[in-house]
Amino acid sequence: GAVVSQHPSWVICKSGTSVKIECRSLDFQATTMFWYRQFPKQSLMLMATSNEGSKATYEQGVEKDKFLINHASLTLSTLTVTSAHPEDSSFYICSARQYEQYFGPGTRLTVT
């Protein structure tokens, strides 16, 4: 199947700083990518839909000014967590669709 990568796989940052997570589709082009968040012992929650060349669509309750999404090319979407706080600590997962939806390995963010 298609491969989606994420970088970094884990990151620790201090409260108040910003963190950027990259999501790449390695062997296919994706006009649309999706960002999910998963807290411990919970299921994946859709945060936003990232569209190449246009603004992202955020799910209800997700702060678009805090979670900045940029889909600059057909193979790259980035999620920037701005002014991170401890409650933003979570497992962030991106995905892209080529026939089926393929997921990246996830990025574990810890905010201290």
Place this chain on the structure above:
Amino acid sequence: DAKTTQPPSMDCAEGRAANLPCNHSTISGNEYVYWYRQIHSQGPQYIIHGLKNNETNEMASLIITEDRKSSTLILPHATLRDTAVYYCIVSFSGNTPLVFGKGTRLSVIA
């Protein structure tokens, strides 16, 4: 909200078939049934999907009832590496994002 209902957990003996049920009584005519699994601290892995007919691939078989209101994922010979949370999702094809429910935690026991 998730459109599927799955048992929260199941056990299966290693080497035996694992049969994971899913109810999706409100599925619409154009929605597919997708199965993914998530091994601890990893991204979800695609397993199989179907619309009406039963499907089989190298990982699993998918049995969909004639009325499409329920389905069963079958892992024919479960191994310890199949221990994971299995998600049954109904969704349209195309660029519709998948919405995850709580899934079934399958424990394969030696």
